[in-house]
Amino acid sequence: MQTEHQVVPIRTPDNDSDGVTSVIRPDGSLNPETDPKLPLETVLDLYRSMVRTRVIDTQLVRLQRQGRIGFHIGSLGEEACILGSAAAMRPNDWIMPCYREFGALLYRGFPLQAYLDNMYGNADDIVMGRQMPDHYTGKAYRFGSVSSPIGTQITQAVGIAWAARYKGNDEVVSVYFGEGATSSNEFHTGLNFAGVMKAPVIFLCRNNRWAISVPSEKQTASVTFAEKGVAYGIPGVRVDGNDILATWKVVRECVEKSAAGAGPFLIEMLTYRVGGHSTSDDPRAYRVQDEVEQWRRTDPIQRMRTHLEGRGAWDEARDEAYKQEVETELKACITAAENKPKPELGTMFDDVFQHRPWHLEEQCEALLAGPRPKSEH
Amino acid sequence: MQTEHQVVPIRTPDNDSDGVTSVIRPDGSLNPETDPKLPLETVLDLYRSMVRTRVIDTQLVRLQRQGRIGFHIGSLGEEACILGSAAAMRPNDWIMPCYREFGALLYRGFPLQAYLDNMYGNADDIVMGRQMPDHYTGKAYRFGSVSSPIGTQITQAVGIAWAARYKGNDEVVSVYFGEGATSSNEFHTGLNFAGVMKAPVIFLCRNNRWAISVPSEKQTASVTFAEKGVAYGIPGVRVDGNDILATWKVVRECVEKSAAGAGPFLIEMLTYRVGGHSTSDDPRAYRVQDEVEQWRRTDPIQRMRTHLEGRGAWDEARDEAYKQEVETELKACITAAENKPKPELGTMFDDVFQHRPWHLEEQCEALLAGPRPKSEH
Amino acid sequence: MPQMNLVQAINSALASEMRADPDVVVLGEDVGKVGGVFRVTQGLYDEFGEDRVIDTPLAEGGIIGAALGMALYGLRPVPEIQFSDFIFPAFDQIVSEVAKYRYRSGGEYTAPMVIRTPVGGGIRGGHYHSQSPESLFIHTAGLKVVCPSNPYDAKGLLLSAIRDDDPVMFFEPKRVYRAVKMEVPEEEYTLPIGKAKVVREGEDVTVIAWGAMLFEALASAEEIGGEGVRAEVIDLRTLWPVDIDTIVESVKKTGRVVIVHEAPKACGFGAELLSMVVEKCFVHLEAPPVRVTGWDTPFPYTLEMEYLPLQHRITPALLETARYVP
Amino acid sequence: MPQMNLVQAINSALASEMRADPDVVVLGEDVGKVGGVFRVTQGLYDEFGEDRVIDTPLAEGGIIGAALGMALYGLRPVPEIQFSDFIFPAFDQIVSEVAKYRYRSGGEYTAPMVIRTPVGGGIRGGHYHSQSPESLFIHTAGLKVVCPSNPYDAKGLLLSAIRDDDPVMFFEPKRVYRAVKMEVPEEEYTLPIGKAKVVREGEDVTVIAWGAMLFEALASAEEIGGEGVRAEVIDLRTLWPVDIDTIVESVKKTGRVVIVHEAPKACGFGAELLSMVVEKCFVHLEAPPVRVTGWDTPFPYTLEMEYLPLQHRITPALLETARYVP
């Protein structure tokens, strides 16, 4: 007997049909069957969060090009799946990030200044300039620490969820990763452990079609990423990740079920990485512009705006004003971040352990005694 | 949308129905629909290979209890799935072992004396006493080197298969592992790579229900192990692994398809580890005897014998004679193995690299210069 | 006071801390129902249930990754890796995540956990049931590394390790799991991490060892005592951060030092110890420091007693070092 | 003769060997169409096709495991790990399998492969794009470890490594990927693995370095030349098996040695080098050997120039060592 599985071809929101939940139609109207029927203020809030994220993303790329920050890894085109899923998590739920989810962190209330300080790795940086830009953390916001190695957050999320349930707390954990990360050891182990432990984890796979230069069809021979859940007894769900209302709805449903004891869910959010992998990458070397253009037509912000304008709830003037507001706030944060000093030298030796052992004391003294390096870089 | 998959409950050959191929019926007759219709001499050969394996297994456990060998990890009850699959591989095909497949190696013609020398780790041991017992190798038999770390052979098998195809050779690679190993990093990566590369690999999962003390239902929440193929676009097949004819048939079909370009297959062979995990383990500490007894009733050797006797092709006298033959051969090998010296001291420093570098020359000289240890162990 | 071997002392530490602190959980392969392949967790499953003594699927990366999640949440997991040779599927989680989580989150998160794992050779384990990978973890900033040699130390150090807010690698010398019995209090007590112990005093030469090799070093010290050479024996107990004061004090006294470990020589912890001794005691050294270690080969099966740095190899090294004249 | 930087020289070595030997294949993440994130494999995909330049899924364990299978079959794979910081998911395959396959199969099988991977800091890479894990592999018996500092050596050593019947870790100092251009023959040539190079002669103090730090050591040597101190600079090139003769000869001459590396100090390769120097040159040492290394912390971002053992830290160490009076 061959194990059978439903074949669901990868779809763009353009050719969406069964199997991939979406809400916002091309004309901006909502599919009443899937519409989560959020209050208008919430819908506006979701929209603004995407706009804010994009304004920041755009500015950070510019700063990197100008040599003012070292690096940025952004979410251009992926705002809906990131913000929609983040918004669908309840306040007590946890978010374990990959590296493109600064929008989710800000959505949870993390101060923009703190984010900028992290981008500059200055003395006020929450991680004291120890990590690269975009490697933030936000424990107060129930948000994990960004790590570069692919996939490691996935098993950790399972442990957090297990611990929360063990302590009797009604908390669900969501964990982000790209479709490339489904090939990692930790994806396999994380989903397998979650399945066995019935841990309340929402596995959020941002299928943005690319892992740096590797297209998703070279990543795996499975037809979809959602169906990988079968291997772990975990339901796999596919959603139009460029549709923030659909993402919100699907994620929230899974969160509620998971909180009620249904165990983990794997959600494949179909989206597209419109920009380069990071500021270090030029995607023209490996993909055709046509593909990018096709996806630009399903731009998550434009889709939502079409909807809101159709409802009479938004217009060009309001859009401009809002962007202006974000830009002003952002500029102030950038200026402040740029004027802050570097972290103090001695901080390099803190937090390796709770208390500095003798060898780090010794090394710290040696460093402080100088001499100083000739160049900053 | 929830990805759907067929639910196939784990079955024993007792309650076998659709989804799990079997051939030999309880009364010893063959199911004509699945019978591979092998020539009688081949069927007898398969039967004898199982008997031989069991005689050896039984004797090795005894030797370990007597303190004459250090360790044995056997195949009691799993003979059909090991021998049936090994026999189904074509001569040019490769076998990458787990650690219970000495029967497969002997089936390929590896001398029994060489196997015993490995069990004793003596001077004639093919691996020069470097590895534990049951960590044999057989390149001349297109058989890989046994390793203790779980799962590592799986990705290697994919590389071998890829290389063979790259060189234009019609060779398929089979790789054995337990159902516990499906949780390993290497299972995931191996199947994913094989799926993407369309490598001619037959993944042979011996589902013997236990990973030391951990039952298969604590290993994963998937309903079957075969369905894990879905995650990699690899067809998953289930076979009654206590039925050597069924195993032969299913494996051979997959080998032929794979050789013809169909890519990899995952075969779940349903069987049962009747003995302890190894001579170091006492399973009474974690499982009930009832379960063992239930499985003993489907003993692969007895089933085959019932069939052969029904055909008039075998009887008690022939059985005794054959066992006697194996035992005689075995005893001679044991005596010979026990009388061989230990490997020479200097061999410890060979094969770390092709040529001994200076530091190993230095260390070897130091070792040879003595002194010698007080105790052998 | 009850007599306990190493297995029983560790078991006693786990049980007493699990009774005292509901945040302590144990997880790993076969740690539950059967109580571990070495029976170190025996009885815990029955006493604390399957929620606190978790039989996991066969994936070390999952064991450590899940344990890290639990630690981030505030629990104090004690994952077991069945043999330290099988720690490598979890290596990424340990060196990239566990070791760095506190640092990289600016101290927001902590990763308190004790990774227990049997270590060392001499049990006919061949390549993959014998290795001593401690130096890989010492090289990784952010991990404490402990290796007790006897039951009393094991219990006291394990309790300290579980209460420590930093991750601790807890290596258990399996060759002496049942070799030594000694009095170990039923009740809880702690021994400080980072403190070595001079287990034998001597003026002529210092020998530094830990784990199973401590007993070999002691035997050699006794042996050469007969020849009038007085060896001082240090049981490191904590490998990292190492108790440099005890080492320096001893070497300044003896001027001579022999370092013993099972792991291969190249880049083993002996290299670090030797280097530190040279850096801190150069003018006091009356003989070149010597390393007696496993060879730079994989760990062999039949010839394992020829591989290990046992008494027969330590004794001549001690004598030579003690009698060295430049 | 064409001028090449390190990237171009490595690319040239790969291309020329792939032309000469159809058994050489390249595999890794992003090595194909885009030619690697550092463009080291640029053009190979176009010239040799996707069967020999394989863009793999995102799994380092799969890259190395598959490469090992290819090697067992008789190919000569050259897997790339995108950053050496990401080698840890493949650690089990490397240390348990690649390193031991020849040994544990009694020499039946061999595992010839070159694991190429960029190493080192100074490119604003933070924790995970900066590390130097060489000592972990040196500690593992069965691996050769190479780290060239310049384009000429890189090409010659890479060609030797590919033809070597043993597995070779080939660490590429990414900070100097494009820093130095020099004449590199278009045609193939090899340099022996296991041979260091004295790149500057001197009588007063020896400095041992490799990779990107070689240039810092050289700069310091020049700097102190002005103060009348003559430093001898050794570029190790092969880290393991290390060229002990060159080291011993130099240290016997100078009696003083400074070892430089980026990796953390504790159990770094410097500890092994220092130990070997002490073991082999004890009576010749006129000053304690000194290590100038990365600190025992994770690799930082903003302060990375304060972390690295650059010229500003090597110079005073050299002066102090050269002028040391007991």
Ligand SMILES: Cc1ncc(C[n+]2csc(CCOP(=O)(O)OP(=O)(O)O)c2C)c(N)n1
């Ligand atoms: C273990 C590991 N290997 C390689 C890398 C280098 N790398 C960084 S991001 C990336 C691609 C990730 O793709 P995907 O998971 O799809 O996430 P996306 O960037 O598309 O959001 C790679 C290969 C890494 N960070 N970690």
Ligand SMILES: Cc1ncc(C[n+]2csc(CCOP(=O)(O)OP(=O)(O)O)c2C)c(N)n1
């Ligand atoms: C990486 C690793 N972890 C743990 C072990 C210890 N161990 C040896 S066999 C085994 C169970 C394997 O179960 P399974 O894969 O089902 O194979 P079976 O023994 O049942 O044939 C375990 C946990 C190991 N050898 N390697």
Ligand SMILES: [Mg+2]
């Ligand atoms: Mg992606």
Ligand SMILES: [Mg+2]
């Ligand atoms: Mg099993």
